[in-house]
Amino acid sequence: MLSRVADSIYWLGRYLERAENYARFIDVNYNLMLDLPPDMKAQWEPLVYATGDHDLYVQKHKTFERKEVVYFLAFDTDNPNSIISSINFARENARVIRENLTKETWEKLNGLYHYVQRSADKKEWSKDDPRAFFDGIKNQILLLYGLADSTVARTEGWYFRQLGLFLERADKTSRIVDVKYHILLPSPNWVGTPLDFLHWTALLKSVTAFNTYRRLYGNIEPSKVVEFLLLNKYFPRSVFYCLREAESCLHKISGNGGQGYRNSAEKAIGELRSNLEFTDVSEIIETGLHEYIDSLQLKINQVSNKIHSNFFQIKDNFSHQNSFQE
Amino acid sequence: MKGYIYFIDFRKMDTKNYPVGDNFDEMFNEKGECRWHYSEFLDHLKKTSSKKISHLQHAANKNQVAMGMTFNVYHDNQGIEKILHLDIVPRIIPNQEWQHLEAGLKQRIHALNLFIHDIYNEQKALKDKIVPEDLILGSKDYLKPCIGLNPPKGIWCHITGTDLVRNNDGNYYILEDNLRCPSGVSYMLESREIIKRAYPDLFNQLGVMPVSDYPVKLLKMLQFISNKEKPVVGVLTPGIYNSAYFEHSYLALQMGVELVSGVDLITKGKKVYMQTTKGLEQIDVLYRRIDDTFLDPLSFNPHSLLGVPGIFEAYKAGNIALANAPGTGVADDKAVYAYVPKLIKYYLGEEPILQNVPTYLCREEQDRKYVLENIEQLVVKETNAAGGYGMLIGPKASKAEHVKFRELIKRNPTNYIAQPTLSLSTVPTLTDEGLQGRHVDLRPYILYGENIEVIPGALTRVALKKGSLVVNSSQGGGSKDTWVLYN
Numbered sequence: 094m095l096s097r098v099a100d101s102i103y104w105l106g107r108y109l110e111r112a113e114n115y116a117r118f119i120d121v122n123y124n125l126m127l128d129l130p131p132d133m134k135a136q137w138e139p140l141v142y143a144t145g146d147h148d149l150y151v152q153k154h155k156t157f158e159r160k161e162v163v164y165f166l167a168f169d170t171d172n173p174n175s176i177i178s179s180i181n182f183a184r185e186n187a188r189v190i191r192e193n194l195t196k197e198t199w200e201k202l203n204g205l206y207h208y209v210q211r212s213a214d215k216k217e218w219s220k221d222d223p224r225a226f227f228d229g230i231k232n233q234i235l236l237l238y239g240l241a242d243s244t245v246a247r248t249e250g251w252y253f254r255q256l257g258l259f260l261e262r263a264d265k266t267s268r269i270v271d272v273k274y275h276i277l278l279p280s281p282n283w284v285g286t287p288l289d290f291l292h293w294t295a296l297l298k299s300v301t302a303f304n305t306y307r308r309l310y311g312n313i314e315p316s317k318v319v320e321f322l323l324l325n326k327y328f329p330r331s332v333f334y335c336l337r338e339a340e341s342c343l344h345k346i347s348g349n350g351g352q353g354y355r356n357s358a359e360k361a362i363g364e365l366r367s368n369l370e371f372t373d374v375s376e377i378i379e380t381g382l383h384e385y386i387d388s389l390q391l392k393i394n395q396v397s398n399k400i401h402s403n404f405f406q407i408k409d410n411f412s413h414q415n416s417f418q419e
Numbered sequence: 420m421k422g423y424i425y426f427i428d429f430r431k432m433d434t435k436n437y438p439v440g441d442n443f444d445e446m447f448n449e450k451g452e453c454r455w456h457y458s459e460f461l462d463h464l465k466k467t468s469s470k471k472i473s474h475l476q477h478a479a480n481k482n483q484v485a486m487g488m489t490f491n492v493y494h495d496n497q498g499i500e501k502i503l504h505l506d507i508v509p510r511i512i513p514n515q516e517w518q519h520l521e522a523g524l525k526q527r528i529h530a531l532n533l534f535i536h537d538i539y540n541e542q543k544a545l546k547d548k549i550v551p552e553d554l555i556l557g558s559k560d561y562l563k564p565c566i567g568l569n570p571p572k573g574i575w576c577h578i579t580g581t582d583l584v585r586n587n588d589g590n591y592y593i594l595e596d597n598l599r600c601p602s603g604v605s606y607m608l609e610s611r612e613i614i615k616r617a618y619p620d621l622f623n624q625l626g627v628m629p630v631s632d633y634p635v636k637l638l639k640m641l642q643f644i645s646n647k648e649k650p651v652v653g654v655l656t657p658g659i660y661n662s663a664y665f666e667h668s669y670l671a672l673q674m675g676v677e678l679v680s681g682v683d684l685i686t687k688g689k690k691v692y693m694q695t696t697k698g699l700e701q702i703d704v705l706y707r708r709i710d711d712t713f714l715d716p717l718s719f720n721p722h723s724l725l726g727v728p729g730i731f732e733a734y735k736a737g738n739i740a741l742a743n744a745p746g747t748g749v750a751d752d753k754a755v756y757a758y759v760p761k762l763i764k765y766y767l768g769e770e771p772i773l774q775n776v777p778t779y780l781c782r783e784e785q786d787r788k789y790v791l792e793n794i795e796q797l798v799v800k801e802t803n804a805a806g807g808y809g810m811l812i813g814p815k816a817s818k819a820e821h822v823k824f825r826e827l828i829k830r831n832p833t834n835y836i837a838q839p840t841l842s843l844s845t846v847p848t849l850t851d852e853g854l855q856g857r858h859v860d861l862r863p864y865i866l867y868g869e870n871i872e873v874i875p876g877a878l879t880r881v882a883l884k885k886g887s888l889v890v891n892s893s894q895g896g897g898s899k900d901t902w903v904l905y906n
Contacts, residue, residue: 095683099696189659192672200486249696346696404696407682 094249098193100405101186102250106257108183109234112176114265116230118144118272119166121299123224126159128291137162139275143268145390146174164218167226176230180209195244198237205233249346256342256400263335264393267386269299270322273315274383293318300330319382320374323389332389336366339396346404358399365392442587442842444856445510456513456904459625463618475617476507476849482613504897505610506848507617510859510879511625511902520583520591520863521873523773528579528865530763531596535575535750537766539565549765550758554782558749562711564718564731565746571644576750577742578637578706579865580604580878583773585844592776592841594860596759598743598751600708603878604864605666606898608633608673611876614900626905630876633864634673640868641674641704644740650703653677653693655684657709657725667708677702681709686729689736704740711745719745753802753836754780777839781832790828790837794821797837799828812888814840843888846899848881858882859899860890875903 118140126135138157141150146165149172154161167176184206191199208229217226245251276292283289293313297303302321305328310317325331329338340362347355354360377385446457453461464472483502512520537544538555545552555561580601582594611630615622641652656667658680671678677693685692685699692699707714713723718731733739749755757778760771779786779797790797794813801809811824828835845856863877879899880890890896 094696095677095679096694096696097680097683098677185659188664190678192668192678196486253696407694408685 094253096405096407098190099249099253100401101190102193102253103257103400103405105183105186105190106254107261108179108186109237110258110261111174111265112179112183113231113234114262114269115144115166115174115176115179116227116234117299118269119163120224120227120231121295122272123159123227124298125291125295128295130288133288135159136276139272140166142275143272144174145268146172160218163223167223168213168218177209177213180206193250195240197240197244201233201237201240205230205237208233247345252342252345253404256339256346259335259339259342260393260397262330263332263339264390266300266322266330266332266335267389267393269296270319271383271386272296274386289315296322302328302330316374316378319377323377324369324372324374333366333369336362336369336393340366343400356399356403358396358403361392361396361399365389365396440842440845440856442856442858443585443589443844445585445844445846445859456511456906460509460511460621463621472507472849479505479507479613479617482616483609486609486613503606504883505606505613506857506881506883506897506899507614508847508849508854509614509900509902510846510861510877511904514904514906517875517903519772523591523593523771524581524863524865524873525871526763526767526769526772527581527593527596527759528576528867528871530766531598531750531759532573532575532867533766534762535598535744535747536569536573538749539568539746544762544765547765549761550755554752554754555749558752558755560711560746560748560752562719562746562749565744568735568744568746570744571646571737571740574644574867575744576747577640577644577744577867579867580862581865583861583863584776584841584859585861587842587844590774591861592774593756593759594776595753596751596756597862598747599710600743601862601864602663602666602708603862603898604633605669607864607874607876607878607901609669610898610900625902627902628875628905630874633874634670636866636868636872636874637670637706638674638676640866641706641740641742643868644742645703646737647703650740651677651693651701652704652706653679653702655705655707655709656680657713661708663708670706679705681725681727684727684730686727686733689729689733690738691727691730691733702739704742706742711748714741714745753778753800754782754833757836776841779837781828781835781837786837787828787832790835791825794825794837796840798840799824799835799837802834802836810889812840815888840888843882843890846879846881848883848897848899850883850885855885857885858888858890861901877901877903 122137122140126137129135136157137159141147141157141162144166150162150165153169153171154165165172165175169175170178170181172178184202187194187199187202194202212226212229217223241251241254245254273292273296290313293315294303297306297313297318300322306313306318306321309325310321321328321331323332326333328334340359341351343349343356343359343362344351347359349355349359354363446454446461448454480502483505534544538561542552544550545555576598578601580597580603582597583591584594585591607630621627638652642650645652652674653676654667654671654674656664656678658664661667668678677683679693679702683693684702685694687699691702691705693702709725712719714726715728715731716723716726717728719726730739731745734741734745756775757780760775763769763771779790781787781790790799794811797813799811799813811820813821816824824835843858843860846859847854848857850857859879859881861877861879864874866872866874879901880896881899882888882890882895883897884895887895
């Protein structure tokens, strides 16, 4: 597969997953704020912190009003990670490699792009209840996943897309957990109160994990929720699960039977995966949840850089001309 | 041209409602009777309500958007995608007429290929003064690096899309030989898919020859020009910002080959490689959709960032086949065009089967005099312009434009040719004001591989503006599906 094509497929996977997760973030925060006691102010700032776009946000806005935050995270094309930017980038990547996509996939993605553009034209963020829009985003992306699942051959391209998807999801799940760090309780006395409980529940719901968690763990306990979302071996949105899937995609690409590593990307992800595999949640709490998550995100980025240098980097055929002559 | 009566109801379609103008109409003869090869189609439409017809037209255009049959107009990162309007009334060509076209096109391509080979090698036609030497050797499209080249199997113009028109005498005339990178074949293929949905029964009933195997034939031809048994084939595109990008990716998808751009390729030891996730992989054949001079900055335009440095050396060494071969552009110049009938006689010893439009070369004193005196009746064209630009249609132009073009011609005579204004044939076309005759041209596609093969179909471009003779998509043209019949 052409390096340029693999690069675009990988980023197509990442951008779609990013858009889907942003829709989840906003949707869940919206729900959470509806449940707040009447005397408590809605908090949208934590969401901006968790996405990592806080610096850009404060350059553009003075307050963290809901409509401003929703606009920034969903419709602001100046924010390179917003839903609209992610969908635009996903479509641009798809256009470049259109001959590698099935007709249905292209047409659905095209439809999603037009849906977002239309919603932006209608100023969806200024509506009192914009949740239908976020549902639409989630559903259409899940439809694209389903379509790919039942039509795309399991060859190199598939694994590059899955690789992008799982790395992005690992990053985003870690950010969802981090939201809890940023959401402030009125005082430490509130830990363990119904409000605290509400926060954790919202977190689980944002990744469609509430019922699964209940079945597996029963009571809502902070450390159990952290364990579930970061370390669980079976839940398809846990960070560990995503990293293991991403690692196996890399193995499929290189033809590695599952032993050791064949390139620096496999080495980096293997180390990270085994680190999570043999970590206990109490150690994470001891390190500090926020600090642990920060370093996790950094390592995921390093894996992505290694993937780039191993597979996508193209030699500039202009400057290298001389070195290749006989 | 006589006026048309507006109407939309096909059931009333007869002499009274569709007066045939001075031009040739593809559907009705001069007495207003339906031509035999359209009679079944007309019968079908007479049974169809006008509401259904506008519905079919609407559905056809909607399908085009969904399929992404679009031209790209690009700025920022917002793709503005325009469709090339597809009219639902097809252009139908009976088999006997097609056979004549087919024979004429094969003859012409055969001669043009010999001519291109000749001017880059022995230059017999120039020495024998069939074509003035300076016209060829002085042309900016005559590529000196190609001198002495002998491309694989002696084929230069692998893919051609020749433009023809039908004059009011009922004869077809060659308008242009497009020997470089003719586009539009994807529209021929996709339009057929869409029009099939509009008339599911008619295709079988009338016996319409299929075009859908074009990508198979194209791939076969591309494989043929390589010496390898299982050559790696690719389509080379300038990239996503090119207006024909849809076609490039469409053809790569249909052939099941890689779509590559310059950045994907690298040359090493006079061989061309793709940069893949598993390292370098050699590529053997490129259907290149990049202009000659952008192909290789080392041999041609040094400022090109689209091409592949060193690819021309690899080509000369026989390590990669290119379709079309570099250098073919010199033969589809509008001035060289005038000599093609002579070239057919010279190389093949045959009379041309298809006629040229009489052409006045402004570089010749006598012709120039005639052009300057009769500019009001002539179409003046720049020899090296495409897309309907740099053109004057004498009878439709203002006095000021006549004056301007007279000056242009006097200043740079070699740059212009002139032809009598042809009255392009019409086909009934659905417009906002009902069904009206609109002028059309015809672009069949010819592949030159093991044999010369004319694909039984074509891109019929239609000038949607009333009375307009300019069919180019960039200037308000649309298209029609073209049905070549088995009978």
